[in-house]
Structure formats: structure tokens, C-alpha cells
Amino acid sequence: HRRGIPEGILAEGKTPEEVRDLAEAAVETTGRALVTRADETHRETVESTFTPTAATVSVDDRAGTITVTSEAFEEPSLAAAVCIITGGTSDYPVAGEAGAVVEAVGADCTVIQDIGVANIDRLFDQLAEIRAADVVIAVAGREAALPTVVAGQVDGPVIGVPVSTGYGHGGDGEAALGGLLQSCTALSVVNVDAGFTAGVQAALIARAVDEAAESRK
Amino acid sequence: HRRGIPEGILAEGKTPEEVRDLAEAAVETTGRALVTRADETHRETVESTFTPTAATVSVDDRAGTITVTSEAFEEPSLAAAVCIITGGTSDYPVAGEAGAVVEAVGADCTVIQDIGVANIDRLFDQLAEIRAADVVIAVAGREAALPTVVAGQVDGPVIGVPVSTGYGHGGDGEAALGGLLQSCTALSVVNVDAGFTAGVQAALIARAVDEAAESRK
Amino acid sequence: HRRGIPEGILAEGKTPEEVRDLAEAAVETTGRALVTRADETHRETVESTFTPTAATVSVDDRAGTITVTSEAFEEPSLAAAVCIITGGTSDYPVAGEAGAVVEAVGADCTVIQDIGVANIDRLFDQLAEIRAADVVIAVAGREAALPTVVAGQVDGPVIGVPVSTGYGHGGDGEAALGGLLQSCTALSVVNVDAGFTAGVQAALIARAVDEAAESRK
Amino acid sequence: HRRGIPEGILAEGKTPEEVRDLAEAAVETTGRALVTRADETHRETVESTFTPTAATVSVDDRAGTITVTSEAFEEPSLAAAVCIITGGTSDYPVAGEAGAVVEAVGADCTVIQDIGVANIDRLFDQLAEIRAADVVIAVAGREAALPTVVAGQVDGPVIGVPVSTGYGHGGDGEAALGGLLQSCTALSVVNVDAGFTAGVQAALIARAVDEAAESRK
Amino acid sequence: HRRGIPEGILAEGKTPEEVRDLAEAAVETTGRALVTRADETHRETVESTFTPTAATVSVDDRAGTITVTSEAFEEPSLAAAVCIITGGTSDYPVAGEAGAVVEAVGADCTVIQDIGVANIDRLFDQLAEIRAADVVIAVAGREAALPTVVAGQVDGPVIGVPVSTGYGHGGDGEAALGGLLQSCTALSVVNVDAGFTAGVQAALIARAVDEAAESRK
Amino acid sequence: HRRGIPEGILAEGKTPEEVRDLAEAAVETTGRALVTRADETHRETVESTFTPTAATVSVDDRAGTITVTSEAFEEPSLAAAVCIITGGTSDYPVAGEAGAVVEAVGADCTVIQDIGVANIDRLFDQLAEIRAADVVIAVAGREAALPTVVAGQVDGPVIGVPVSTGYGHGGDGEAALGGLLQSCTALSVVNVDAGFTAGVQAALIARAVDEAAESRK
Amino acid sequence: HRRGIPEGILAEGKTPEEVRDLAEAAVETTGRALVTRADETHRETVESTFTPTAATVSVDDRAGTITVTSEAFEEPSLAAAVCIITGGTSDYPVAGEAGAVVEAVGADCTVIQDIGVANIDRLFDQLAEIRAADVVIAVAGREAALPTVVAGQVDGPVIGVPVSTGYGHGGDGEAALGGLLQSCTALSVVNVDAGFTAGVQAALIARAVDEAAESRK
Amino acid sequence: HRRGIPEGILAEGKTPEEVRDLAEAAVETTGRALVTRADETHRETVESTFTPTAATVSVDDRAGTITVTSEAFEEPSLAAAVCIITGGTSDYPVAGEAGAVVEAVGADCTVIQDIGVANIDRLFDQLAEIRAADVVIAVAGREAALPTVVAGQVDGPVIGVPVSTGYGHGGDGEAALGGLLQSCTALSVVNVDAGFTAGVQAALIARAVDEAAESRK
Ligand SMILES: Nc1ncnc2c1ncn2[C@@H]1O[C@H](COP(=O)(O)O)[C@@H](O)[C@H]1O
């Protein structure tokens, strides 16, 4: 509902018809809809609902997102940059969900994958690019050391996102969440696998940055 | 170590002498020190260490913070506003810890207390002031409904801080933490009682806002 | 077994035949039966068991309830009103289960959906109707702020029902349960997804209210 | 704040002066104050604050409650009865806290102690008296079987209060809480040791009962 | 391996072939085998393995047990009685598993079902029969009040078995386990759903009773 | 209350006066009293209450028990033997509490200490003595491997008692409790540090053994 | 990446194609690949990828491992011995995963199965062989007493691996993990079911042993 | 008891006299004793027990260790190096406890403090020294990212030790423990604050390394 932030529709636990109805309502009232955690049945129903002449439907299979944008909708653009980083390939779905929000608000969005601390050189190679962003979203599973290490290397705010890709004690994301909450470098945190929430928080910061620039021009 | 953000020295679990040594080192190298979770013995030792001609020592008893600033230190100033709100009076120590960081970076800092949802009118009375901030820190214990409700009313980023002032199941801050992580309005979160971390995160956002304004002037 | 409160038959974990036998016995001895958490196989078996001339079978698919009432059964009626409110559409099954009990005892039953605190205006729009009830059942998942906020606005007893519709830390209803137990406004609580229990508790209060009126007439 | 329900002031974690100030404010605005979880220092300060000519201070040492009533205050009276039962003597403080609220609203309040299920005959001896109440508060620690057994024997609503008087696994009240939430007889529940909350909930039901009688007279 | 106690073969997590091999080995070396938690595939394979002339295979579908006894095996008989009681019908599988062990050692075995505390009269009706046993196994899910109540009524040892048939907080048997460990009447306890372990423990007590009688004859 | 089993009075959380009153009542009605978890203040008060001519008071400081026996009381004697074993010296208080019950019922009671599995030879040296008992109580902290190993070596029932003497993850007795519940040799279990409960359960078995012998003489 | 230790590719949660690509890359850059937690679809795709002339693919179905070795790869050989022991047959998959790593580094690898403490003689029969190893990996589920007992009998380092093959409280490997962390004999531990991690740790120790021998020759 | 590894005596929970007796026995039978978690009262009693002519007593106040060595004892010496690293100063007590064991077995022992990942340059500055060791003990609290990062940089085995120096969710060492068990670089782990266990495990590896060198000389 807020200026620029798309309404998120959580498909999980809803029928394709319920998701479709909610998406239609959102497009009608706000010009677009962002469906998250969608499976194939949700995708098929949503894709067949919107005619290409009236709306663009873009889908990210791995991230489980569907973005619907009406023709009339005027894409926003923010003078602010968000960098999303991940520890490993299995973190992609969560990172992609965050990215869908960041792109929807029109911020600059860079995604840098597979820079977990096991091979820390890959991380240091990318530091300049990461530091260039106004806000960083760091997505990591297992022990989630990446957000902690990165927050010690950059000057802007870092949002840590724990991921549930491990097994054994803490493998459901609880070890990652606990580690992020205890981080010795200052982070703010969202829930396990909550890419959407991280994306909104980053988008709100990006908007604050953009507005500051605007209001002083 | 970062430009403008003071080094935090966690007094809890350290002797007064250890805290004093760390504070002296910080003042020498960075011009100031911020001690958190200090008790009376820490305060006495730190206060008697710094001569009034060389440094200013300011203490917040309820928040457990000690801020030491050398004469030579040039106070920073950021063109950004942070609003810290609390549900009840027992949330003050955590809010005060956050406030010490926000003030140290030179952001505008407003503290609004006792606006928990039990008497929701008090919250609505303050909404205009809260909305005026670039970033909100919402501090709350027990069920911590306040940050969730506020995040639905303001357009900027909200950082939720769970507080450990309840009793019974979840009274150690776990109920508040769980509620903030599950918030149906998008929040980012820090650990239970982690006013310092929330303050740093808000300060980093304030700096990003300030920099945006600067770089486009 | 108690006057007016239907015997609940939990279908989950039982075969259709077991559920049918229990339902037949309940109808025979008490005039009706209330099956909860029924799936399609339970429904089919129960529906084909009772002939329309002997009993009415009414089904709520989304709530998973089946109510069987023998022709001979004299519907009770209580001079008391229960209002059931929900935070979002995924809370409906639990609310519906509670409603089935409340209706079975003959209390006035109003259901108001989708008034979660993210859009708090919708809640305030309904306050007059909610306040008119003798007892409120507030059903909510995720952080479950709704029951806390409502209990601060109404003068009667509120029963909070946590729902298991989240994901990540506390998403199985534990965050909602913890929040309700810690509520800074006084609530009583039932277990996660326990619509039936909430319904019975509200029904018992409704009956006490009704009896008070009766006995003093 | 609500008609008849006293404002609760949780003394735990507050200084005697803070409690005194809150109590004075409550007496001034509402005619009385109910302090809970008060220790000796709170009691001394509160008792020496109110002059006997202006207010009555009544203290329950074991329950940790202090009730202050101004001379001008008109004691309410409700045509409704609450029965508070306990499993053992160590449950008294929690029961007493509940009782202070129930008495403050002017409901009939009976307390029956030491009727835990280990000697179930004592419970059955008291059943007639328990059944006479409009609402029952059942307070129990350890495995908390008492509320479950009682709810199967009475026709009115039962509120279960788990108590933290055990040791070992679940001895902090978690076993009692879990058992009450899983009760095979329908209960509503409050948090561990939350006598105040149970008292308020019972008081709200008592008021609903009283109002029903009134409005139909 | 011990005199009279059959070797238990846990089928869960094993292929039918693995179970068959273990059963054949057990029958060969000890004259019989007791398979627990068997599904249909295990049953079919085991049943088709043993020819009726060489061994008797008896199956309890609801309990998931398969008992194989070679023709040559001499059934033991103990002068001791075990009574197994359950709270509700969904406790049967666990009770049946316990019963299979008790019968295998040749103790007297009585099973009394559906005497949970919700309808406490049914329990009191059976007390004489329960008291006649040398040892009682009390099987119960949800809040598991039954073993606590029974242990207060009988003079012999009671073994409590928590069952995982609830839902919500503690519904996986943890509430029942916690309640049994905290029981205010003295019980010993086995793990959630561990009918086999309870059966062995009761069998060992039965054997001790039998031996005492023998050795003093 | 049962024949031969002394009433346990848990001193923890009670004042010396409350304990004294309960002890006097127990001695008067049953001829004796067993106080557990008593500290020095409880001991002093109880010792000074009973005059040596009227009752014997025997105290076990390390176990925290006080046994009071009136002159008139006829000590029971059971033809059954209980063996209590411990892993290390810090398990003594729990073992001693169990022993006080076993001795009070008049069973043969042997205590064998410090035979934890770290030095497994000490355990095997004592096996003959352990096997001679009708029932074994095995008390162990940390990982509690002792009861599991012993239950594989003896033919009678073994009751495992977890002890809270560790530190770190599971050091509060939870690791020991979990291990005993999962034991691959069949054990029954009591709560963490619940020496009293283990003693009662062993005493009930001892009595069943004794009665069997009696009734068949 | 390190000399001799194969890169592990966790198949769980990856598509067959993703696993194949990672395996091809690993074989190309390091001469081999070790896939863990592979199911049938992973196996089929990997097996059909590598032509027998270019690489050897060896599969362990029960352990879920696939080892691919290019023709050109020169098998390492370490002068060090690892012994892997298990409590029961259901521990094999975890032991096999560990073994695949140990064999890949060229250490001597002995696997001894089914020597759990229920039948402790089998364990003592194998002690000489276990003691001959430089490092022991002890794999056990349920209460996991085996690693504790073995660490008291051998002079080298023991790595304990908890396994998730139980049911009820702690049956997901948490009881085993807690027991290993609390072991009264000194162990180091890896996560539940983490055969791969245990294998790598043992391999690193084996290499240190081998290097010590080399460097002093 | 094993060759070279001193017997550890845990002082916590023991009286000074008990510790003294155990220490005397250990010195008499093995030539030395290592007391851990000792407070001032333990230290005073132990120090006054051993006369300087008969034994050397060396104390580490911060680590809480006391090492007693008889004159006759021949100090062992191992050709192997252990490096102990810590994240921050509050980790020292745990590191010192580990160091006491490593030094007692005569291995080379280096301690490098305060190289937590917040300032990762300090860690990289020390890498050459860390890599020179045969085995690394990495001690860290809060999120414990240090062991994970280090294990990715060195070729030998790393033992991670979680420390309980945080606050809030996971601050009792559980977040650190969870992170180490989930580490994406292979670690073995000991319990929270278990410096002694880590020291023994490193000592056993050091001895295996030393023996390998010896046996091939
Ligand atoms: N109250 C606090 N809560 C959380 N972190 C803190 C706090 N105060 C200081 N810190 C952080 O802890 C680090 C210092 O830890 P230490 O070396 O133990 O003094 C600083 O770099 C801060 O980032």
C-alpha cells in the first residue's frame, strides 16, 4: 500500500484461485502485484489470467516469485543502490525473493552469489562492488558467517537473512538466525528465509536515501 | 572504527580496570568511547580516570551507558532524524542505550516513551512526530505489538528491539523476539535487549541518508 | 456431554469408519455430532451415512467441520453474543471451527474477517460491532498482535487463538502463542489452531451470561 | 482503566519510588491501585505513602499484592461468583494475586486450597461449592492435572493457571502450561504464574454475567 | 536376549528384507521374534517367510506388531499380572505394542481402554480391576492426566507412557512427557510412544514378582 | 499415604515453619515424616521440634533429607533388595534422597558409588552385587551412559535418574534425561534430580516383590 | 580444495543437473568429486555422465555417496589408520559417508559395525582392532553411549557422530548430540548425521600423522 | 589416567576439601593434578596443601586452573604444536583451560588472542603462525564466526569451542554452538565453554602426531 512498495501475496497455503483473486485486486488498485512462494499451479493460473496487452507477468522459477505489472503502471526509480549477496547457490531462492522487491521499487539492484567464507578470497574480490551500495542484504544458511564478516568490511547498513538449507542441529535456519542475532558486527536481521521482508526493509532504506537527495536538491 | 560510529565497550563481564583501559585506548585513538551495560563500579572507575579538562564523561544511569569525549574531538552532525519509541517505562534502559549511539553519530534523536498498544490513543497522538523521522527504533517487551503496529503507520524503515521484561513462557524476550520476526508489517530486528545494535543500525541508515543529501548537493 | 455443548469428534488420525461410528453414537445419545479436522474421505463417509429424513448434515469445507443434527433435536438458543474476528484469510479454518461450536450452542455468532493490525483502520471500523458482543474470540497467526490490540479496546473477555500459518522461527504458531501469553492487555488463550477449544470456552461463557439473565428474570 | 477493573502495577523490576508514583497516580485518577509482585521494600514505601485518613492500604504478604483504596472510592459489587482452587500450598501466591483482582471488582470470591489430584477425594468433597461459581480459576503447578479434572466436572468456564513450583524438566511451569494447553477438557489458559491475568479474565466474565442480569431485569 | 524377554525388531526405517532377515535370525536363536512399528510391506514379507508348519505368525495391525513363534518354542508363564490402561482410542497402537511384550513373557495381561479423565467415572468403575494388577502401564496423550490420577489410586508401581496424538504446542507428546515427569504422584516414565519399552519394564517387574514367589515356595 | 511409603515433604520453597508443621502432622498421622531438599534452616527447626524421647530425627546433609520417626512407629521390613548406583560423587545427593525412601519402606538397600563408564572396570567389578538386587536405581549426570550400560547387564528392572551436574548444552540434566529416554536397553526414567520419585517407584516394586512372596507362602 | 581432501557436493536439495555440473567441474579441476546424500535420480544422471574410459564412478547406495575419479587422478596414500565403528545397522549410511572421505584421502579405513553397548561383549571383542587406529570415528544414534564408552578404552582421539534414527523426545539426534557433548570421556563431536564432516576431520588428523612421519624420516 | 593426559578435577560444585582430596590422590598416583573451574576458596586450600619441596602448584586466575606437579614427576614432551586462538578477551578463561591441558602433555602451545572477524586483518596477520601448528583450537563466543573462517584457511584439523559470553537469544553459547555444528568448513566441536575437553582432544591428536614421528624414526 505504501508509495512504491508492492503488496506481497504469499502463495504458500493458498489455492491458485485465491492467489489469482488477490493478484487481480492488487493490480487493479495499485497497478501491480508481487506473488511470493508460488509453485507451478499458482504460476499457471496467474499467467493465464492477465492478457499480455493489459499487463506484464514476469516469473522467477527458482525464487518462486511472480510480478504482475499493468500497462498503465509507471515504474518508479530511486537514486539508491542495494547489493544482495549469498553464501552459496542454495541461497538463491531467498535472495531472488528479496531482489524482486528491490527491483519493484526501482532501486539499483546487484546480486553477487557464492561468496561464502569457505573461500574468502571470492568475497574480498567483490568488496569494492559491495561497498558501493547504500544498503547490503546478506543471505546465508548453515552457520551464516558471511553477513558478520561483510558487516565488518562495509560502511553502510547490512541486513542479514538466515536460510534453512542445513541439516542436523540448527539446520532449519535456527543456527543461522542465532548467529546473526549474536553477530559481533552490528546487523539487523529478518526471519529465516524471509527474503521478502529483507527486500522491503532495504527498499524502505533506499527510499529514505532517495528522498534525502531529492529534498535537498 | 567506522567514520562516526563510536566503538562500543560492553562492560558486563569485564572488571572496572579492563573497561577503563579499553576506554582510554578508544579515546586516544578515536577521540571518544561508549561503554554499555556499565554498573556503578564501572562508572566510578571511568569517571575518576578522565580529568574534566581533557575529556567530558556523560553517564546515563538507567541505560547503563558512559560516553567519554575528548576535548579535541569534533562532534559529528548528520542531516537525518531517528525516533526511538518504547512501549512502557521498563523499556527505557534499552532505548537509552540505542539513543547513546544515535546521539554520538550526531543524528537528530527523539525519544517517545510509554506508547504501548494497551492505550493505543497515546500512540496515535504521537504519529506525526514519529513519521517525521528517517528511521524508527521501536523498543518493546512482553508481546511487543508496538513495533508491528507502528510499522503499519509509517513510511520509513522500522527496527524492532525485543525487551526481556516479562515473566513466564517467553518472558525472557523470546516471545517479543518471535513476534517481531513474524511481524505482518515488514520490520528488521535485533537481538533481545540489544539497544546498542539497534542504535548502530539506525546510525548507519542515518549516515546513508546524510551522505545521499551531501553527494547530490 | 454437558447441556448444550456438542461432543467434538477429532477426525484427524481416525479412519472414516471410526469417525462415522463415533458420529452415529453421538447423534443417537445427544441428538447431534460435531466432527472437526475432517478431510474429504471423512466427509463422504459421514454424508452418506445419515439419510436426509433422519438428520441434517452441514459441512464447512474450509473449516473442516461436519455438523450432524437429528430431526428430533431441539436447537438450543442462548441470549448471549459471541464475536469471532480474524487477522487474515488464512485464519478462517480455525475461526470456522470455533464458530461451529458457538452456533451449535445457539449463541449469537458474528464473524469479522481480515482486520489484522497491518491496516488498523479496518479494525477500528468494526469496533462498535465487536464491542456489542459478550465475549470475543480473536484468531491470529504470525505475530498475533490483533487479540492484544482488541483486548485494549473492548470491555468484555477476549479469548486469543494463535494460528500456525507462518514460516521460519515461530512460524508454527509458537510466536503467536508466546505473544498472546505475554499480552500486555489481559487475555485468556487456547492452544495453537485450537478453534474448537476457543469455541467451547466462549460457549460456556455465553451460557453463564444466558443463565444469569434467566435466573434473575 | 476499564469500569471496575483496577489498573495493575507490576512492582517486579521497579524501584519502590517508581511503584509509589504509579500507585499515587492510579489512586488519584481511578480511586485505587493494585500493586502485584511487591517485595518488602515496595510494601514499606507504599504503606508509608498513604495516610490512613485518605486511603486504605491492604497487603497480602504471601501473594505479594498491595491494594490501595481511597476513602472516596465506591466499592463495586457484582452479582457473580468466582471460585479459585489450588493443587497445593505452594500455589497460594498465584491464587492470591488472582483473588485480589476478583475482590477488587466486587465479585463473590471463594478460595479452596490443596485439592490436587494426588488425593482426589478432597476435590470431590468440594465439587458442589466449585460448581456453584459462575467461573472457576484453577491454579496448579507440576503436571497441573487439577484444572483438567475439574473442567470435566463443572458446567461453567474454567481458566487454568500454570505455576512454576517444580524442578527438573518442565519444572519452571512449562510442563504445567503444556498440559493445560493440551487439556482434553476445554480450558482457557493464562501464562505461567499469571494470577493477575487470570483474575482480570474472570472479572471480565463476572461483569458480563452481572450485566446480563442487570440489562434484563 | 534375556530369559523370557523377546528381542524387539524396530521395522521403521528398515526394508522388508532387513526385517525378515533379523526376524529369521531371532527365531532361529531364541525361538521367536517381535517386530514393532511394522507397516503393510513388512507384514507381507514376514508372513510369507515363515511356513505355518514351522512357526506361528500373529499380527496386530493397529499396533503395528508381528510376533513370530517357532513350533518348538515353549511359551513362558509368569505368576504376575499387568494392567494396561489408555485415555482414548488413539492411544491403542502404543498400548498394543506394550501388550505384545507383556504377553510374550507370559504375564497375565489386561487392557482397559478409553478411561481418560474427561469422564472420570469410567476410570473409577475400573479401579478394582486395575488395583488387582502387580504393575500398571498407563498410556495417554494430550495432557496425560490419566497416569497421574491412577497412580494416586493404586498401591503398585505405575509406568506412564506419553503419546504423540495432539496438535499445537506440546502436541508431539512433549506436553504429555513433561506432565508425567512432573507428576505429583510418583510414576516412572518411558519415552513418547515407547510402548515397547514400557512393556519390557513391566515384564521385568512381572518377572521379579514371579521369581520372588518361586524362590520362596 | 500408602502402606509403608512415607509422605514426602519437599522443603524447597517452604519456610522452616511450614516444613515443621507438615512434619508434625505427618508424624502424628502416619508415625513418621520424610523431608527432602532441606537446607540448614529447615534442619535446625525440625531437629529442635521433636524431643528425643518422642521421635528419632536422622539427617543426611549431603542428600538434604530429614527422616523423623516416632517412638511408636513400627519399622516395616520387606523381603526385597534395591541397589542404588552412581556415576560419580556429585550424584550422591540424588542417590541419597532415593535411598532415604528405600530404607524407610524397609527394603534392603545397597549404594555403590563412582562406577561411571569412564573407568568401566569398576562397574564390572560390582556387577555381581548389582545383579543380586530385585531392582536397580542408576543415578548419573552428564551423558548418563551408566544406566544404559547397566540395563544391558542385569536381568531385573532398572530405573534411570538423570542428574543436573554438567554445564554447557544439556548440562542442566537435559542431555542425561534425553539419553535415558532414548536408551537402547529398556529403562524407565524419572525427572532430573528426582531421587525421591525413583525411590518411591523402587519401593513400590520392592513391595510388589515382597507381597508376591508373602501371598504364596 | 585442500591437498588430498575431496570437495564434497551435497546432492540433497539440488537437481540432478546441478549435481552433475558441480561434479564435472570438480573432476576437471581436482581430478575427482565426492557427491553425498544422493538419491537415485542423482545417481543415474551422474553415472550416465562420465564415460568409463575417462573416469571411474563408484556408488554406495546405502550411504548415498558417489565417488567419481578421473583416469588421470593419482590416488593419494597416507601412512595413518582410521577406524569407523557403529552402534547398529541403521547407523551405516552415516558411517559410509565418513568412510568415503577417509578412503578418498588414502588413509587405512576399517569399519566395524553393530557394536553398541546393549551387547557390550561385541565391543570388547573388537577393542584391539579399534585401538590400532590413529583416530576413531564412533557413529551412534538413540542415546549414543558407544562413543563415550570407547573413548574411555582407547588412547587416540575419538570423533563422535550422533545419528537421527530414534523417535520420541530427542529421537531426531538431539539426545545423541547432547550426550556426546556431555561425554564424561573427552570426545570431539560433529553435527547430527554429519558423516562427511567427521570423515574430513579424521582425514585431516590422518594427514597430520602422515606428515609428521614424513617430515622426520 | 592415559599416558601423558592429566586427570581433570572439576572444582565447580565441590567443596575445597573434596577438591584437595581428589588432587592429593591424583598427585600420589599419577604425579600431578589439573583442577579446573576453581574459585579462590579452592585455590587457597590447594595451595596450602602441597609443600613447595614436594610439589609445584601453578595457578591461572583468569582461567580458573590449578596445576599441581610432584617433584618426582617427569614432564613429558611431544614433537607436535597446538595453536589456540580466541575472538576476544572474554574468551580467555576457556582458552586458558585448554592451554593448561596442552602444556601438561608437553606439546608446543601458542595462544593468539583477539583475532575475531570484526577486524579480520588481525586474523590474516597471524595466519602463518596458525598454519604452522599441527592442530588448532579456535575459541569464540557470540556468533563464533572465527573457527569457520580459520578452518577455511589452514590445512590441519580445527577444533571449535563455543563460549557463553553473549546475551539475548543464543547468548548462553547456543548460537555459537549451533554455528560451529553447521560450519560450512569442516570442524569438530566440543561443548559450550569446554576448554578442558578441547585441550584433551588436541593433546590426543598431538600425541598421535608425536607417536607417528617416533615410530618411523
Ligand atoms: N550493549 C552491547 N550489545 C551488543 N554489542 C555490543 C554492546 N556494547 C558493545 N558491543 C559490541 O561488542 C564489541 C566489543 O566487544 P568486547 O571486545 O567484548 O568489548 C564492540 O565492537 C561492539 O560492536
Ligand SMILES: Nc1ncnc2c1ncn2[C@@H]1O[C@H](COP(=O)(O)O)[C@@H](O)[C@H]1O
Ligand atoms: N502480575 C502481573 N502479571 C501480568 N500482568 C500484570 C501484572 N501486574 C500488572 N500487570 C499488567 O501490566 C500492566 C502494567 O505494566 P507496567 O506498566 O510495567 O506497570 C498493567 O496494565 C497490567 O495489565
Ligand SMILES: Nc1ncnc2c1ncn2[C@@H]1O[C@H](COP(=O)(O)O)[C@@H](O)[C@H]1O
Ligand atoms: N524431592 C522430591 N521430588 C519430587 N517429589 C517430591 C519430593 N519430595 C516430596 N515430593 C512429593 O511432593 C509431595 C508433597 O508436595 P508438597 O505438598 O508441596 O509438600 C509429596 O506427596 C511427594 O509425593
Ligand SMILES: Nc1ncnc2c1ncn2[C@@H]1O[C@H](COP(=O)(O)O)[C@@H](O)[C@H]1O
Ligand atoms: N554430507 C555433507 N554434510 C555436510 N557438509 C557437506 C556434505 N557434503 C558436502 N558438504 C560440504 O558442503 C559444501 C558444499 O556445499 P554446496 O555449495 O551447497 O554444494 C562442501 O564444500 C562441503 O564442505
Ligand SMILES: [Mg+2]
Ligand atoms: Mg559494516
Ligand SMILES: [Mg+2]
Ligand atoms: Mg511502515
Ligand SMILES: [Mg+2]
Ligand atoms: Mg479488553
Ligand SMILES: [Mg+2]
Ligand atoms: Mg467443564
Ligand SMILES: [Mg+2]
Ligand atoms: Mg500409586
Ligand SMILES: [Mg+2]
Ligand atoms: Mg537389563
Ligand SMILES: [Mg+2]
Ligand atoms: Mg580415549
Ligand SMILES: [Mg+2]
Ligand atoms: Mg581447514
